[in-house]
Amino acid sequence: MIEIISSVFLIVGAFFSLTGAVGIFKFPDFFTRVHAASVTDSISTILIIFGLILRTDFDLVAVKLLFILIFMLLTSPTASHALAKSARHGGLLTLAETRSDKKVGDD
Amino acid sequence: MFAQHLPVLPIILPLMAAPLCILLGRSHLAWLLATLVSALSFVISVDVLLTTLEQGVLSYAIGGWQPPWGIEIRIDTASAMILSAVTGISTLVLVYAKESIAKEVDPSQHTLFYTAHLLCLTGLSGILSTGDAFNLFVFLEISSLATYTLVSLGSDKRCLTAAFRYLVMGTIGATFILIGVGMLYMKTGTLNMIDLADRIAEFNGNRTLKTGLAFILVGVSIKLALFPLHMWLPPAYTHAPSAVSAFLASTATKVAVYVMVRFIFTIYGAEFVFHTMSMDILLLALAIVAIFKCSFMATVQSNVKTVLAYSSVAQIGYMILGISLVSSVGLMAGLLHIFNHALMKGALFMAVGAVLLRTGSVDIKAFQGLGKQMPLTMAAFTIAGLSIIGVPLTAGFVSKWYLVTAALEQQQWVIAMLVLLGSLLAIIYIGRILEAAYFKEPSELTAGKDIKEAPMLMLVPMWVLVIANIYFGIDTSLTLSAADTAAQLLTQSMTEIEAAQ
């Protein structure tokens, strides 16, 4: 039973992961790609790690997996954010801006 | 109490002294410690040399693990002989360095200089003592890293590019050696040299082992600056601080030659290298070209340190020539030349360093008229120079004598003649400098300057080497018996094969 749940977690996680990878190719500009990468990163990590935890005997290995999960959940969005911020500061424009040459929604 | 531990001490003493130097902080304390430790290592290695002459090979199992499982320290006469030379030169160079680097190196880096020097010494002693092929690589890298540091301490900015080139070439060389050792391990499952030798014998003609040998030889050739892989050496020795040049020129490349000897004679066996692979012809050709090309290069340089650096490459050619003659006498001549060349190049670079200290230049023009202004330094230079040429009654003559004898024993008249012709080129490049020193008036570089004799701390080590040059040129019993024993030991397998045929 647990095995099945775990398998589902893993497969769904892998699917999200793939989605993210396709996303970074398919999306039109950098900022949208960040969306694709960061969001799927989080969800696939959560799913896969949980899937793996279910396969352990809930011992030290599980603790380590949890540690990895927390670590990645902390760092991954932070990195994405920092990257986006850097890109913004570095003068990279969003698709919207390049398309219409005016800022949208700056109220 | 430590009697049975003596073989390991020349490695761990400098190794422990190096961090202590950093902890001491003060540069003159570091100097004192380094010199004392180096001198102690020297005494120990001479003792070890005498022991090996009496008892044969010394083996010491590190960590109490018997080889091939553990790492073995294995000192035979060849290692002990070169080890004595290295530690001895190191001691003298350290004594010399105090005054020398005071001018050439920034004061804040003096402690680091002594630390790096000790690390370099550790590496060299380790290479010479170890009986494990991979351990040899580790110590090679310790000494190399320390060497890059030492070279980069020079006062001219060109020392940086020289050190960088040295680093790149040295690392390629080390990696090649690593590849070769990997192939050896792959086929034999062991890293201990003696064990390797036993097991390689089964595989005569194996392609993996052949490739391994090729890579090891190329790697070592880079480290020992065999023509045409020598391009890193002249700039490195030219722009390094004089004390460093003196130390490296007389020890580092020689230790690499030792590594080559070790791999050829101990591990692979002369039969494999020279018979199956015919390496002797290649080495011979390269050695001859090295002697001529680099001696010639030495004659056209204006920077005296570059002259000596090219001369070093040429002299390495003589050593390789001795090895490639595939005979006990040839090997003995090569080993002898390693030892003797250390004495002469050390003295020459020290003299040049003294000139740099007093005149601020090492251009040949700076040497003009120095015969009168710095008589002792130039006298030392002269005698050491004569030794390089191979004038009788100096150490250089002894090794050349045996080299030519070895060539003639193999009926190689042409080679014998070429060796002697090479000495002529040495006469030219040393002669140019002597002529400037004794028969020319001071040039605009030094004219009007009040040039004093070099300070005592520099003169004493310089003259110790000069006297050693003369001593070992006249009383050859110690060096000859050591080199002979060493060569006999190394070529044992070869003679056995010959006897069997």
Added chain:
Amino acid sequence: MNIWSTLDPAQLINLTIVVPLIGAAFIALFSQQPNLREGVSIITAVVLFTLVLAVTDNTFSKLSMETTWVALFPGLEIAYSVEPLGVLFALVASFLWIITTIYSIGYMRGHNEENQTRFFFCFALSISTVMAICFSANLLTLFIFYELLTLSTYPLVTHAGTKEAKHGGRVYLGVLLSTSIVLFLLAILGTWVSAGTLNFTPGGVFTQAHSDSLVALLLVLFCYGIGKAALMPFHRWLPAAMVAPTPASSLLHAVAVVKAGVFSILKVVIYIFGIDNLSDIATTDVMLYIGTATVLLSSCVAMTKDSLKARLAYSTVSQLSYIVVGALLASSVAAAGASLHIATHAVGKITLFFCAGAIMVAAHKKNISEMVGLGRKMPITMIAFAIAALSIIGLPPMAGTWSKWYLMVGAVEADKMIIVVVLTISSLLNVAYLLPIPIKAFFNTPSGDQPAWSWSETKEAPLPSLIAIVVTTTACLWLFFYPQPLIDLINLIPDVSTELKGRP
């Protein structure tokens, strides 16, 4: 005449080598007091000569004298042992050193040379090495001191310090060092490797077991390796070394350097190859003809030279080849002639050089064409010149007669008529290039286009020089009438004899 008889004979050898060294040390010490310095020089020279006389005495009484300094390699030492040929050379060298020293004092002072201390110092050093060469017991010792001789005379050659002198010095050093290192040392090593010994052994060290081609090769190597013998084409150093001050040239040409060269060849031929074996060696004839060619060619070159010293230099090249030819004729008589020629040529040539130097000092003339009429102002010098020239040519009653005679006899004995012819032609050439000089000096008057020179300023050379010239000239005559002691000495050399052997 042996004032050293209380001394252990073996110690004599050490003394002959060390005494000049001690002298050199004192010369260096007294560099500020010229009189003391030169006094030391003369005293040393005299002491040395007495020592060599003592050695000669012992040689005649067949006392063996040997000493070993150090063992360089197993079975190979720096060692000395006295044999007659070496004694002959030592006698000539030490005797002429006294004369040269006296002459130098006059010359150097008269010429106001600089660095006189260095000059006398190197002079003493080179004599020391010559002594070591004379008494060396093996090829290694010979080689070492051969090289030291080159090095210690180098400062003498470049004494003037001019660009020309440096160039000359470079050629001198270059030729001598390169031949000796590349060829001589190779030959020595070849001998060592094949024969297993380098000791001078009567009858030679090679046996039938040694391959002929090897021995033949070694002979060539020796002949050319001993560059001081100035065999063509390695003779270039000799004219180049003419830039040296005249006393140095005389030392180089008459006493030390060139004689060391031919002496070495003789010694190698006699004690390494063995005169009797010589004819079996394939290359002997080749070298012989190269020697004869050198004799002729250099005589021809000498004729074209206007500079007196250059002419003398080529004359030396030619005369040296006499000795080489004598050595290679494989005849005991020719070898004796060659040995004797060392002595006779030495006194003759040194006289010529002394005269040349005297002319330099007194009249400041270098070229022969300028010497017209000089004989009237410097009669003693020019008479001495004429006598010495006759000796070189080999006309009685001069010393040179005997050595040429034996050479000719030797050539006949060896059945080499062509050599006899060549020697005769060469003597004629000698006449052609030497005799015109005194003739011009005495009998010609300056022609119109010669720049007039004020004769009133020219007088005879300084007294010490004059004494030296007179002594050597006397020696030229003396050796014609009393050559017996030397001939006795030569007859002591193994395989060498002035008596004709019966044809085998």
Added chain:
Amino acid sequence: MAEIIDLVLLGMLAITAFNIIFIKDLFTVVMLFGIYSFLSALIFVNLDAVDVAFTEAAVGAGISTVLMLGTLALTGRKEKASSHKTILPLLVVCVTGAALIYGTLDMPLFGDPDNPAHQHVAPRYIEDSPQEIGIPNMVTSVLASYRAFDTLGETAVVFAAAIGVLSLLGLPKRDRATIQSGLKSHLVLRVVAKMIIPLIVLFALYVQFHGDYGPGGGFQAGVIAAAALILYALVFGLPMATHVVPPRVLKALAALGVLIYAGTGVVSLFLSANFLDYSVLAEDPVAGQHIGIIAIELGVGITVFAAMLCIFYAFAGQTERKNIQ
């Protein structure tokens, strides 16, 4: 499965390396190098070399990349196009490669248990070391006991590198945050970094003390701890970092670590055993081995931590200086 993974990873490595040759933007080159290190570490894991993978990931992808980026910040990120020399290097490479391929022809089969390498020395390590040394991680046993001399040399190499970099670049002075630097505008980053740095240090210590039982040991622990402080320095600025761990202390620590290691060996000398023979450190030889290994791993850890951080400080000090100017 393992073979497939191996092949895919090798393929990716080849692609990465191939691109590195041609890309002129050095920044990209360095990032690709990071990827290369990651990939090779994956291969190491796949080939059962977990300790090696651990180290390669931490060192190759971590420290090396950071240092390279630091250098690029000072030297500029564009490689200039140059026309010179491509034929000769290509020739050399082809010859070398051909030689290697020639060598592979007689090589033992990949992964075959009957290979000589697995038959001679290694069996003893695998079969006896758990009893002889008393710890399950054979790599640690071999590294710290059988071949402890190699590891001593390795420590010396790290120390030598620190000495080299210090002599070339010098250490920054310890000053109390006079200049604001670091990623100060990245508020999020600062907070997150603050949260995870203690975790990393804790992890490093775990690796240090758990090295006998699992992958890891002094070296990896040292690198990870250094990485924690490097992270701190990157986010909060070098002055802050030097305040937390002063450079002079680091220099002394680097020296101290080497001394601890070699000192352990000397202690066994005094207990009349061979150099680095730990059996005499306790009554029971196995316990002695364990004590010895802990001691030397500590030495390695300290030296590596201090040396790596020292090296980073030296580079960062240079970039800071450039920024001030």
Added chain:
Amino acid sequence: MLVLSATCIAILSVMALALARALKADTVYDRILGVNMFGTKTALFIALMGFLSGRPDFLDIAIVYALINFLGMIAVLRFFEYTAGDENQEQEK
């Protein structure tokens, strides 16, 4: 086991895609994005491989991967803070 293998392959292909992105990117930031994604996926992959080979106690390596990946990202950002100034200066010149 099959699921694990499948997941492994999926993650592997994600890594390949990320690598492709890093190699072929419009802007530097895209490149970094690819590298970052590659790093996180590698960490996951290691965790999976541990389970696949039946020795899950090698998760430490995955932790190191995650850590080093983050460190690398920060270093890259820091690098941009420095070089941004440089490029502006160059443009001014």
Added chain:
Amino acid sequence: MSFIVDHYNYWIVVLLMMMGFYVVIAANNLVKKIVGLNIFQTSVFMMYISIGKVNGGSAPIAAEGITTYSNPLPHVLILTAIVVGVATTAVGLALVVRIKRAYGTVEENEFEDKEDLI
């Protein structure tokens, strides 16, 4: 066929090594040289680790239920070699920084030109 399967690992590793080696000797930029050096060395490490692999083996950490372990010796060697590699890289990069400061460039041909002028 089996020959290829048994050696492919080594061959690709050789290919990688040579790519790294090419970068070292052909690159003009010093930083790139160092990168190349690292790639070269890392590939050599892979060769070593390949030697140590035993089919069906497991990581050499003793655990219950596992009988075959891969060879730990190459792992130990390579641990050391990696450290050596990073040490060299650090010193090399430090040299690059200094060269940049002294010459203003890190392109080999450019500072060679400048050296000629000195």
Added chain:
Amino acid sequence: MLLLAFGIISVALVLWLLHRMNNTDAEIQKLALNLSFIRYTMWLLGQVVLSSLTVTRLVWGSRKELKPTIGKLPVNKVPKKSRVLYANSITLTPGTLCIDIDNENVTIHALNEESLHSLKRGDMADKVPGENKGVS
């Protein structure tokens, strides 16, 4: 026993190091691990799932739905100490990404305008835990 000792030493070391760091940069962050935090985490997890679904739809769907926008939100309502959490949460929620954060505003990038508007309604700000809500 030994391991335990090492564990204690480790923890002590880390605490000491942390102490040093805190002394120097004085940016003390305290997050209470209380009920609201857990509740928040659960909510966030839900958001993450939602957001990934959004992205997945966009990835596999047509590109026409993609209308990226950028905008600013005032943050003075959110306590200073929770802003980081706030920013990270924005990133994790569907279709939005926090690009920049300063004293007054967060800059937000959204995949479509709808997401941005839902953020502007401000329910996120209420959910972020922290003391003294509304006080800047």
